[in-house]
Amino acid sequence: MFxxxxxxxxxxxxxxxxxxxxxxxxxxxxxEEKKLQNLSTTTGILIPGSSALHQPRLVCGGTxxxxxxxKRAFAILxxxxxxxxxxxxxxxxxxxxEAVLRMKQDAxxxxxxxxxxxxxxxxxxxxxxxNQQIAGLEILAYGTAVQRG
Numbered sequence: 001m002f003x004x005x006x007x008x009x010x011x012x013x014x015x016x017x018x019x020x021x022x023x024x025x026x027x028x029x030x031x032e033e034k035k036l037q038n039l040s041t042t043t044g045i046l047i048p049g050s051s052a053l054h055q056p057r058l059v060c061g062g063t064x065x066x067x068x069x070x071k072r073a074f075a076i077l078x079x080x081x082x083x084x085x086x087x088x089x090x091x092x093x094x095x096x097x098e099a100v101l102r103m104k105q106d107a108x109x110x111x112x113x114x115x116x117x118x119x120x121x122x123x124x125x126x127x128x129x130x131n132q133q134i135a136g137l138e139i140l141a142y143g144t145a146v147q148r149g
Contacts, residue, residue: 052149061102112145
């Protein structure tokens with residue numbers, strides 16, 4: 001009985017701590033994104049309204065986000081029933097936002113005021129025991145930082 005109670009307490013604690021860390025990370029991203037909201041980004045090769053772009057240079061930002069056991073368990077259940085895997089969707093959103101934020105910070109450090117030709121790459125990091133399980137995701141955002149003329 002003690003083992004089951006201990007397991008349930010640890011399970012609840014892990015769920016609470018993971019949820020709290022997710023919320024804090026999203027709040028951090030919101031605050032940092034607001035600081036950089038004036039730095040224009042586009043997947044295009046031109047900034048509307050700009051006649052010339054100067055000093056092009058590569059900027060990038062990347063992050064690796066691990067998959068916790070709760071997300072993995074919910075994803076396994078979802079593969080049985082089918083449908084959206086919301087636990088992985090939130091993981092991808094956080095990773096994408098973090099990578100884009102880091103790319104923008106890189107551009108700002110280099111004195112750029114816009115980023116063109118933005119691309120995002122996502123790579124699955126497989127668990128060492130089985131190539132079928134996901135241990136984490138690497139997300140890389142990159143683009144060309146420029147100064148508008």
